[in-house]
Amino acid sequence: MDEIVAEFVKRTILKIPMAEMTTILKAWDFLSENQLQTINFRKRKESLVHDLVMLCEEKHASVNDAALLDIIYTQFHQHQKIWDVFQMTKEPGEDIDLFDMKQFKSSFKKILQRALKNVSVTFRDTEENAVWIRIAWGTQYKKPNQYKPTYVVYYSQTPYVFISSSRLRSSIPLLGQALTVASKHHRIVKMDFRSRYLDSLKAIVFKQYNQTFETHNASTPLQERNLELDINMDSRIIHENIIEKDRVQRVTQEIFGAYPQPRLEFAQYKLETKFKSDLNRGILAERKEPLRCLVKFSSPNLLEALKSLAPAGIADAPLSPLLTCIPQKRMNYFKIKDK
């Protein structure tokens, strides 16, 4: 193992939290059972890492082996990256070929290597016909930088690709090209959809988010349950209030469903719309230009928070379609202009 590889191996192992060490090393499957048994995992981390690096040295670990470990670490810590969603399209009328994973990988790698002499590409297959790709970027003259890789998650049975946000913007066009050509698509487009929660992005993009609903209260219609609660809590609520509360609950449920919402952290709206005053006071009446606003909603779980606004009386029900369309449109970045 040369110095660079040894350093890469060491730094990758060092990232792994102690609690996950054995799990991740087992998933890596590079060091044998026998070798792992010789290690005392109760040691202090620095000394443990040193021993592990020695074992890797014995087995002549390569850059590719270390890169694979890095992929596994990232799979366990997906939330440390921000993921963008891209959609690929085929030309209309193009044949839908049978997807060949082997051919895709080889083609993808070749395209990148032809363009940049120095690039490291590592693959790891996962379930649902998906593949994780790790790319470390170099140039014609510089070796790949292993510490700023880009991760790509491609679900081969779909036109969707999830790419980790990186500051190396110059690599995106080449990456897009490699993906489209290797997967036999025509175009790739970045969707206005981004989050740390890859599984939520997936759930929304593949419309799987309504499949997790199931509670033991499912048999009781929601309205009845809420009515009971309300009456017990405050018998002074008059009839009209109950009707309105019920309506709000019903409408909210129709829009959001009764299942836990997929997790997004923010939604951003760039508004360029004219000011229209309900109060009829003529404010900004002569102004032709729109108001330029930028609105950003942030929450540990945005959709759950939005769902609770109408029942709390903070928003009207139904909530604005600008907010409720987020899962359907698979977007959380919007540009809104007057028609």
Added chain:
Amino acid sequence: MDSYDIPESTSSRLKDHFIGATPLQKRLESVRKLTSFVPPSPQRKIPQCSQLQEDVDPQKVAFLLHKQWTLYSLTPLYKFSYTNLREYSKFLSAFIVAEKQKGLAVEVGEDLNIKVIFSTLLGMKGTQRDPDAFLVQILSKSHLPSENREGKVLWTGWFCCIFGDNLLETVSEDFTCLPLFLANGAETNTALIGTWFQKTFDCHFSPLAINAFNLSWMAAMWTACRMDHYVATTEFLWSVPCGPQSLDIAYAIHSEDAKALWDSVHKAPGEVTQEEVDLFMDCLCSHFHRHFKIHLSATRLVRVSTSVASAHTNGKIKILCHKYLIGVLAYLTELAIFQIE
């Protein structure tokens, strides 16, 4: 309608600054006179802020800008003297070093080789009656090759009073009124300085929180300020601590558009009224409601930010524009005085 008595020595320049009965001053007076609180009528006014007093050297106050200050209100200092600043520096230095050596407020590897400097900030006042503002800095003495080199500033705090006549009237000669205290630096140092001042001058610090009402006033006043160019967008932050998940709504509007909205709302020249502030905020909220069907008025305004200054409800502010520095401080002094009363 009562009017505020302007001291005869005030030059005509000062008419352009914050004079007149603000809603807070009115409240103060009624509290002191033990009359029942009269809600502010739409005719309460404060003038818009305009030019800085010529005494303040922009260079000297540049270090106050673009820094985050944590605000406190401070009760009057008993037997504080501007002639004793050197002594205070020595005593405070000794106190800090002693406390840190006791291990009460030490961070690992913290440098105990420090020195405290008291200095006056000339011109940082509203009227001549306001006491001089003064500055306290903790500097690190280490790595100094010679005595002439200034050490690195570790902590800064300054005490000021801008248009504090309401408070000045009520206290005797022995007291120095500097109700507004601003601190920048480690919390532990702020606590140490606070303890020493409290012991030495029998005064009391209180964190100054800024409620939504005052944040709205600030947003309106600062939007009203004439600027040659804007360095930041006008931004509001609302917090919705509802349900299982909290939600933050950041609403930024292009500063020119905010100004256009304000100009359309604003009627009386040179003054800002409660009605105008309310209308300005209502317009922003209704524009928002039109798009999102959310009632911002039912949520909590926690932060406002403009090219003049930004303020957070937790009492942290940043002043970005030296032209309106005195104006911003005057409003904050008012809030501090109100909290003391």
